[in-house]
Amino acid sequence: MADLIAWVMVLAIAAYACAGGTDYGAGFWDLLAGGAERGKRPRWLIDHAMAPVWEVNNVWLIFILVIMWTGFPTMFQAVFSAMWLPLALAAVGLVLRGAGFALRKPTRRLSRQRIYGAAFAISSLLTPFFLGAVLGGIASGRVEVGTPASADAWANGTSVLVGLLAIAATAFLGAVFLCSDALRFGADDLVDHFRLRALIAFAAVVVLALIGLPVTHDDA
Template sequence: MADLIAWVLVVAIAAYACAGGTDYGAGFWDLLAGGAERGKPVRRLIDHAMAPVWEVNNVWLIFVFIVMWTGFPTMFQAVFEAMWLPLALAAVGLVFRGAGFALRKPARRLARRRIAGVLFALASLVTPFFLGAVLGGIASGRVAVGTPASADAWANPTSVLTGLLAIASTAFLGAVFLSSDARRFGADDLVSYFRLRALLAFAAVVVLALIALPVTHGDARYVWEGLTTGWGLTMVILAALCGLATVLLLWRGSPHWSRWTAVGSVALTVGAWGMAQGPYLLPTSLTVTEAAGAAPTLNWLGIVTLIAIVLVGPALVVLYRLDTLGQLEPLTDADTRSAPAPGDDL
């Protein structure tokens, strides 16, 4: 049961990396959209694309933490003791990001919308970076039971590269999804706009991944060996193929199907990391079995997870499906033509 719950944790992390990562990527492109007038069409598209699902996407992060502290309390304690600062910064980013996104649209004064927009965009960089840095510190074996908090646990080469990869990957996901959103909303000029940015983000992911190869070879040797052999290598290759397929689909003007391949690329990468790290939760000091909670707790956690899949899963599928079809909040011609919003002249 402990191994099953560990894989539930990996799947939940993959789901958050894809769903929440798409939102972080949208925030990244919001930051680079330009001034108030030039960036208005981009930001309107981001608002309409994110509004129906951004709160739901954060449910995956909550589920990750629930599985961690319930199923693997020893790991949970060790990670939060050693990594409390980057996790706190990520949490602050989550708060400011949500507040900025929620408050900028109803704000009537341009100055207030700008402040809220900056909070949303900057926090969309801060949160994925520090979450990635935490994963990098864990993968490099710098976290063990009793490890005190220190900068080395998360400000090391593997952590920095993982944080940058998290930003680049979310930018890639966000651009792919927004290219598809632009087409279904009829904003044809933004289709090519985000297609180009998706290709640039993918190039950044490739460059960072190549830089990470020699760094992780020396700094996170156990995980590196897992990623270059067996099932870990197989999943890395599949993730790379999905990434290349995404590039090809975007190049040929098929943004709808590119969503699936982009999600597959990121999800397979997370799965490869889970494969490479096994049987450890904290390489190479704490195995899944050693970190697992009591057997009755794990059994109940498995039952609750199954109930959640049965009760919540269909609702999430319907929500994502309706959002993909553009039936939740249609974008009007006035929006895509950069029509002035209420309060623009204030």
């Protein structure tokens, strides 16, 4: 039974990584879209593509937490005791991200649009980074029952690398999704725009993966 529950959780994590990762990636490209005029078209597509799904994606995260604390309560306690700070920062990012995305669209004043947009975009980097850092700490064996909360659990080389990989991977997923969405809605100018960014993000994933070989050597 434990193996079955673990596989269900793994599949849910994969679903959240793909669906939520696309969502975070869109926020990453929102941050790099440029000024009000140059970034108007990319941000229009990001709003259009993410509006129906950005909130639904987090249902996977809630499902993962429920499976984790009911199926593996000891592991849940160990992870959340040792990693409470990065997980809290990721949760703050989720809240700020949702608020920024929801409030930017109905706002008419440019100054407020920039504030809400910045909250949405910056949180789209911080949340996957901290979630990746937590994953890196767990994968490198730094979390056990009774492990006290410390920076070493999530601020080590492996955790930082996995956090950066999470940002790069979500940027890739977001760019691919937005490229497909632009093609579907006939925004031909944005197809090439996001295809180029998908290739750049993919290259970043490859580079970080290669860097990860020596970084994770001692934790393998």
